[in-house]
Amino acid sequence: MGPSGHFVELxxxxxxxxxxxxxxxxxxxxxxxxxxxxxxxxxxxxRPPAACRIQTARDRTEWRELPNPVAARAIVAAADALALEDHRFVALTGGEPLLQPEVIDALARALGGRGPRVLLETAGHLPDALAKVVETLDVVSMDWKLASDVRREGEATAVLQQTARSFDGLHARFLEVARRAPEVYVKIVVTETSRDAEVLAACEQIARQDPATVVVLQPVTPQGVVRTRPGAARLLALQRQASRWLTDVRVIPQTHPLYGAP
Ligand code: SF4
Incomplete structure (x- = not known):
């Protein structure tokens, strides 16, 4: 039978x-x-939608919907129909995909070893769930969330700020587990209101595990409630300072909004 999961789109x-x-x-x-x-x-x-949207034509002209939950094997069949092997990567993303580790495990096993590398995009805070699936992955793309920019569902921001150290601890444990995959890199989204001290503390912790870890400083993309992005001078200064501990710190903004790619 295999597991079923809640999906948004393919x-x-x-x-x-x-x-x-x-x-x-x-x-x-x-x-x-x-x-x-x-x-x-x-x-x-x-929140998982009632149905998953599935692209059925490469030119994006045709889509169909499958009601949730969708069987993992139906997702694999949809990936095959979209010429899976023509891609360099298959990205398992969210939401937070590690809330459904049994589905990630099934998908990574079925989609892996066929050409595209299996890349997991995650917020990087569920180390126990990652431990269940990490052997099936080629690349772990983890976020290191700044505690002042994020809160858990149902909690006030202040609560998470008080437990910033333990949230960083979750990221550190997650990164240790992620190192069992062939490749891991870390993204830190930087907003105009993010605190430089938090960004640099994260970089220092990452370097303590392995100074060669690729760290991407990603300036936030203005959209929705976010109106501005941090300036270039600040980002370059953060890169310089983080490079005291890390050998490969890159500043890379999101590119798909620039030309309307999904
Ligand atoms: S950006 Fe944050 S809130 Fe949004 S889906 Fe990712 S982890 Fe969840």
Whole structure:
């Protein structure tokens, strides 16, 4: 039978952020998220929708819907129908995909080893769930959320700020588990109101595990409630300072909004 999960959409595009920006990628977006980032660009994923939207033509002219929950094997069949092997990556994304580890496990096993590398995009705060699936993944793309920019669902921001140290601890434990995958990199979204001290503390903690970890400083994309992005001078200064501990710190904004890619 195999597991079923809650999905938002499946579509073919290019990676819009991180070190593989521009690479052809088939995205499988799972529904549900237990965090509430101040700058979230996909609030529609917080609650799983009634049906999953599935692209059926490469030119994006045809779609169909499958009611949730959808069997993992139906998602694999949809990926095959969209020429899975033509892509460099298949990205399992969200929402927070690790809220459904048994579905990630089934998908990664079925989609892996067939050409595209299996890349997990995650908020990086569920280390126990990652431990169940990490052996099936090729790349872990984890966020290191700044405690002042994020809160857990149902909690006030202040609560998470008080427990910033323990939230950082979750990220650190997560990164240790992620190192069992062939590749891991870390993204830190920087907003105009993010605190430099928090960004740099995160970089220092990451470097303590491995100074060669690729860290991407991603200036937030203005949209929704976010009106401005941090300036170039500030980002370059953060890169310089983080490079005291890390050997590969990159400043990479999201690119897909620039030309309307999904
Ligand atoms: S973890 Fe991702 S989906 Fe969840 S609130 Fe943050 S940005 Fe949005």
């Amino acid at each position: 579509f073919s595009s290019v990676q819009g952020e991180g070190p593989y920006v521009g690479a052809s990628t088939l995205f499988v977006r799972l529904g549900g998220c237990d965090l509430r980032c101040r700058w979230c660009d996909s609030p529609a994923t917080w």
